[in-house]
Amino acid sequence: MSPSQDNLTASVSQEVALALVDITVAFPSRSGPGQYYTAVQGATLRVARGEFLSVVGPTGCGKSTLLNVAAGLLAPTGGYVEVFGERLQGINRKAGYMFQADALMPWRSALENVAAGLIFRGVPKPQALERAAEWLRRVGLAGHGHSFPHQLSGGMRKRTALAQMLILDPDILLMDEPFSALDVQTRQLMENELLELWSADRKSVVFITHDLEEAIALSDRVVVLSAGPGAHPIGEYPIDLPRPRDVAEIRLSPHFVDLHGRIWHTMKAEVLKGYAQTMEG
Template identity: 55%
Template sequence: MTQTAPDMIELKGITKEYVKPSGEVHTVLRDINLRIPKGEFTSIVGPTGCGKSTALNLIAGFEPPTEGEVYISEQRLDGINQRAACVFQTENAFPWKTVIDNVSLGLRLRGISKADAYDEARKWITRVGLKGFEGHYPSQLSGGMRKRVSLAQCLIVQPEILLMDESFSALDVHTRQLMEDELLRIWEETSASVFFITHDLEEAIALSDRVIVLTAGPGATIKGDYQIDLPRPRNVAEISFDPAFMRIHQQIWKDLKDEVMISYENANKFTS
C-alpha cells in the first residue's frame, strides 16, 4: 500500500447508540475515526461485544450512525452501500438453487442475461475450485465448498469493497487455512478493499495489511492501529513461523489482552 492511495472507506466521528426496552441508551461505538485506502486488507479485532459487526453494518449501509458520517470513495453514504458485498458466517446460498444458479444470481438481478450470467459464473466457479460442481445443490457440498460458493457469489459482481464477518470461523482448521489462502489469492488479483472481522488475532495478522484493535464495550473506541509489514504473497499456514509475525503478534496482543480482560470482568458483573 502507498500513502497516496485514495480512501475507499472513511468513518468520521462515528457514534452508534441503541435504546434498550427499558429506555436506557446503550452506546456501542463512540467517536470512531477510521480511513481505509482503496485496495487495503484491513482486519478488525476486539473482545466480544465491542461493536465490530456494528461497524460493518454501518459501512454496508444496513443502518445509519447515531452521530458522524460514513463516506465511500469520498461520497457520503446514504442507504445501502451499492459498492460493497458481504460474506457472513452463515451461508449465503439458497438451498433450492444449484451452485451455478446461486453464483450467477447477482448478475441476473442486475439485468444480465441468463446465458451471459452463466458464462461468467462458470469462470468464478472455476476460480474458487468448484469446477464440475455447477449442478450440485448446497446440501450436496461440504462446509468449505459452500463457503467457496459464498465467495464466488460476492466476487462475481466485482465489488469495490468486500465486507467479511467471521466468515471462516465455522470451518475446521485445515479447511479454514485453505479458504484463507484462496481469499488472498483472489484478493491479490483484484483491487477490492477488504474489511475483515475476526476474533482470531493470528488470522488477522496473516491476512491483513493492517489490524485495528477496538476497546471493550460499551462505547468502544479504536485503541490500536497496526501496519502489518509482512511480505506478500503469503501462505497462511507458514507465515506464523516468521519471527516478524511473532513480534507483531506479541505487540498487538498486549493491547488486545487488556480489553479482553475488561470485557470478561464486565460480563461477570452482569452474571453475578
C-alpha cells in the same frame, strides 16, 4: 520506516476507499423506555484503495456493527460514512458483503446462487450462468455447480459464497468472520484462496475476526477495538510482512511472532474486560 514498510506503502493507494468518521451507534436498551446502549462511540476508520484491513477486538465490542454501518445496512446515531469521497446515503452499492453465516439460498444450486446477483441486476440468464461457472472454477468448484448447498461441505459453501460476492465486482469487500465456523485446515485453505483472489485486483477489504493470528496473516493493517459499551479503536498496526504469503508458513516467522505479541499486549485487557461483561450478563 523499514524497506518492507516502504514496499507496503507503495503497494496500497493513498486514495481513501471507505471512511467511517466519528461513528456512534446506540440501540434502545432493555433497561426501560428512553434508555439506550451505546455499542460504538466516536469510532473513525479509513481504508485505502487496495488495502486489506482487519478489525479485531473482544466479543460484543461492535465489530459487526461497524461493518453494517459501512454496508449501509445500519444508520449511525452520529457520524457519517464516505465511499470514495462521497457521503453514503442508503445501501453501499460499491461494497460486497460476506456474512459469518451462510447466505446461500437452499433451493438454488451453487451455480444459480453465484449467478443470482447478476440476474437481479438484469444480466441475461445465459450470460450470468456462464460467468458464474467461471467463478466457480476460480474458487476451485468446477464440476460442483449443480450441487445444492446441503450437498456441499462447509468449505465448499464458503467458496460458493465468496464467488457469489466477487462475481459482482465490488470495489470494497466487507467480510464478517467468514471462516470462523471452519476447521483449522479448511480455514487456512480458504484464507490462502482469499489472498490469491484479492491479489489479482487488490480490492479494499474490511475483514472482521476474533482470531488475531488470522488478522495478521491476511492484512496490511490491523485495528484493535476496545471492549464495549462505547467501543472505539485503541490501536492500529501496519503489518509489514512480505507478500505473497502462505498463512500457515508466515505464522512461523519471528516477525509474525513479534507483531502478535505487540498487538496482543494492546488487546489483552480489553478481551478480559469483554469476557467479564459476558459473565456478568
